[in-house]
Structures are given as structure tokens and as C-alpha cells.
Amino acid sequence: MPSQRPRVPRRALHGVLLLDKPVGLSSNDALQKAKRLFRAEKAGHTGTLDPLASGLLPICFGAATKFSQVSLDADKAYTAVLRLGQRTAGGDREGEVIEERPVDVTAEQLAAACAAFVGQIDQVPPMHSALKKDGKALYEYARAGIEVEREARRVTIHAVDILAWDDSALELTVAVRCSKGTYIRTLAEDIGERLGCGAHLAALRRTETGSVTLAGAITLDALAALDEPARDALIHPPDCLLAGxxxxxxxxxxxxxxxxxxxxxxxxxxxxxxxxxxxxxxxxxxxxxxxxxxxxxxxxxxxxxxxxxxxxxxxxx
Missing domain, CATH: 2.30.130.10 (PUA domain)
Incomplete structure (x- = not known):
């Protein structure tokens, strides 16, 4: 009979870990790994990041979970890479390329296309999203090849600033500040349509959520290499989510x-x-x-x- 692994004792822990989530891992998987490393009794994250995306994922432990909604409702900031000239199924780099168009744009046209989406806009949520319809996530319909009608939602784009344009790779890197509920892959596709060449989201990294930033965030690998006192020293007090x-x-x-x-x-x-x-x-x-x-x-x-x-x-x- 196989021996059972000893049960790891859990402990009460209160505060916020600024986690730098890697690409390829779901937010819930990242949460569970962090929870195990800290042996925490209670934990939750403050807003889902797609497996495609990396970056800031605040993890709330204990008392801090009471204030996770503050972070969920807060404005967000991202660095996004848009691949111009290609539309994909799902709107990101993992989807099959469904259309290719030539790219012939000037710096002025790029700036104008980005500026056109600053302010309050209506977005149609992508099919490859966790938004639910009749109790099922939209991505479940998408995986079954079913397209369902979605209502446009009002969001606010505070800024879309161009960080770089690589005309050989046809990649546009932008910094986006936006309200909760904004779909950056939809924004990428809309900017591509505005330019007349199409686009998809090639990479996405969250840099801010509310009052906390990626500065000082730690990866799971780095966290696993620390001993428990060193890990505990990384925990921020619960009120860091309310700093503003x-x-x-x-x-x-x-x-x-x-x-x-x-x-x-x-x-x-x-x-x-x-x-x-x-x-x-x-x-x-x-x-x-x-x-x-x-x-x-x-x-x-x-x-x-x-x-x-x-x-x-x-x-x-």
C-alpha cells in the first residue's frame, strides 16, 4: 500500500503578495502554487490574467481577501504587443491566422489609431473570454465552434501610449491604462481595423492594478527558492490595496x-x-x-x- 504524504499544516496569514505570473499558467494555478508555498489557510487573487498574459497578479491572504474587490474594481495598466497585418481566431497569437493583409502605416497613422480609442468606448467581449452566457464561459462555446451574441460593454481607456514600433516584425508595443473589464485583445483587433491591416495580440503583461504595481513583484520560481521567513517578508499589509x-x-x-x-x-x-x-x-x-x-x-x-x-x-x- 503506497505511503501517504504527510499533511502540511496550514497557518493564518494576512496580507498581499505581489506575484509576477508567468505566461502559460492560469491565475488559479498560480494562486494555488503560492498558497501552498506559504501554507496559507485562505487565499484569493484579485482579477484573472489569461494564461497568455504575464505580470502583476496580487494574491490576497486571510484578512486581505476582504478587500480583493477593491483591486478587482480598480483601473489597470498593461504593456501590450500588437502584431499588425494578421487576424487570428481568438484575437491572440495562439489562434490560427484567419486573414493576412499588407501593412503600410506611418508613425502619424499609428498615433492617430491609438488615440482614437482613448475615452469611453463600447467593446464587444471576445468569444475567447471567461465572461459567462447562460452559465457557461464564452471560451467554452468558442472551443465547440459556437459563436454567441454578445452585448457591447462600456469601458474607459485612459491612455494608449506607443512605446515601440518594429516595422520589420510588424509589431507595435503600447502601454494601456484602462478601466476594469477592458479586453486588450479586442482593443488590439480594433486598432488593427482602424489601420486597415488587421492585428492580433502577440503579448500582454499587466504592470499595475489600482494602487499596486509590478515593481517589487516576485516570480513563483524565485519564491520557491526562498525559506519561509524570507517569503513572509514579501507580504504587504492588507491596506496596500487601499493606498489611494x-x-x-x-x-x-x-x-x-x-x-x-x-x-x-x-x-x-x-x-x-x-x-x-x-x-x-x-x-x-x-x-x-x-x-x-x-x-x-x-x-x-x-x-x-x-x-x-x-x-x-x-x-x-
Whole structure:
């Protein structure tokens, strides 16, 4: 009878890992590998990256999972490589080439085509996406050779900046800043059509999501080479996901009442979102909004989670 491997004990871990996901790995596979390396009880990621794409995938552990929606809803930034002159099934480099056209473009035409998509635009989601129709992901229909009708969705493109143009490889590299829900492969195809030559997405790398960036992110291979204390030192506090929000610090008694979910009167202007802290030295308590002079909790840490974060802070100072 084969011997069973010993069960690895899990532990409570609270914070955010900035992971640099490799090409070829699904976001869920990357999450599970990181979760095992940290022996974490609870973990989740903050927005799917296609296997084709690499780059920033924030992994939330423990208390940080309560704020993953903030990252999901945040603006994103990408570096994308567009291969002009070829349209593919699925809109990326893995699809079969279904049309080829000559490419004869000037720098001015490239700039104009990119600028045409800045602002609010309507995008039709690609068939090769995780968006669901009647309970099934669109890519499942696509793999079965079925095309289904999709409604256009309004997204915002904040910028499409040209980084490089390789006229021998016919590759255009751009930096894109956009709202959540933007499909970069669709943007690539639309820019290609605007230029009259077609295009597909040859490479994609996410560089920012909300307030966190690829700077300081680590690959799974590098993570696996570290010992546990070195890995733990890479964990950012949960409030890094809320770094752009105004902060509010409460006195000890008020902090305890806030953690119990009670509304508090505050002498502060209305705010749609604030991050709330206890007195110095103290850990992050949760997120809230201020309406008509009242501080109203949205997402709260438990007292156990707050204490765990204080202990981590004390051990590193």
C-alpha cells in the first residue's frame, strides 16, 4: 500500500503578495502554487490574467481577501504587443491566422489609431473570454465552434501610449491604462481595423492594478527558492490595496466601537471610501464611508486579525 504524504499544516496569514505570473499558467494555478508555498489557510487573487498574459497578479491572504474587490474594481495598466497585418481566431497569437493583409502605416497613422480609442468606448467581449452566457464561459462555446451574441460593454481607456514600433516584425508595443473589464485583445483587433491591416495580440503583461504595481513583484520560481521567513517578508499589509484612499485614525475607545460595526459621529467631510486605523501604534481596522457626519463601516477586520497584524508590525520594527 503506497505511503501517504504527510499533511502540511496550514497557518493564518494576512496580507498581499505581489506575484509576477508567468505566461502559460492560469491565475488559479498560480494562486494555488503560492498558497501552498506559504501554507496559507485562505487565499484569493484579485482579477484573472489569461494564461497568455504575464505580470502583476496580487494574491490576497486571510484578512486581505476582504478587500480583493477593491483591486478587482480598480483601473489597470498593461504593456501590450500588437502584431499588425494578421487576424487570428481568438484575437491572440495562439489562434490560427484567419486573414493576412499588407501593412503600410506611418508613425502619424499609428498615433492617430491609438488615440482614437482613448475615452469611453463600447467593446464587444471576445468569444475567447471567461465572461459567462447562460452559465457557461464564452471560451467554452468558442472551443465547440459556437459563436454567441454578445452585448457591447462600456469601458474607459485612459491612455494608449506607443512605446515601440518594429516595422520589420510588424509589431507595435503600447502601454494601456484602462478601466476594469477592458479586453486588450479586442482593443488590439480594433486598432488593427482602424489601420486597415488587421492585428492580433502577440503579448500582454499587466504592470499595475489600482494602487499596486509590478515593481517589487516576485516570480513563483524565485519564491520557491526562498525559506519561509524570507517569503513572509514579501507580504504587504492588507491596506496596500487601499493606498489611494483617505485615511482616518480613531481613538482607542472609538476604534473598538467601530470594529463592532457601530456607526460613529466624526467631524469629517463626506467620503465615498476611507481606510480606518486605530491609535498609534495600531493596525488597519477596515474600510468605511462617511455620510452626513457618520462613519459607516463597509468591510471590517476581526479583532483576531487586527491583533495578528499588530504583532507582525511589532516584529518587523
Amino acid at each position: 484612499w483617505p485615511q482616518l485614525r480613531l481613538a482607542e475607545a472609538e476604534a473598538a466601537r467601530f470594529l463592532s460595526g457601530l456607526r460613529r459621529r466624526v467631524n469629517e467631510p463626506d467620503q465615498p471610501a476611507v481606510r480606518v486605523y486605530g491609535p498609534e501604534p495600531a493596525a488597519f481596522l477596515g474600510s468605511a464611508h462617511i455620510s452626513a457626519g457618520e462613519l459607516i463601516a463597509d468591510r471590517l477586520l476581526s479583532p483576531i486579525e487586527v491583533q495578528a497584524l499588530i504583532q507582525v508590525t511589532e516584529s518587523t520594527t
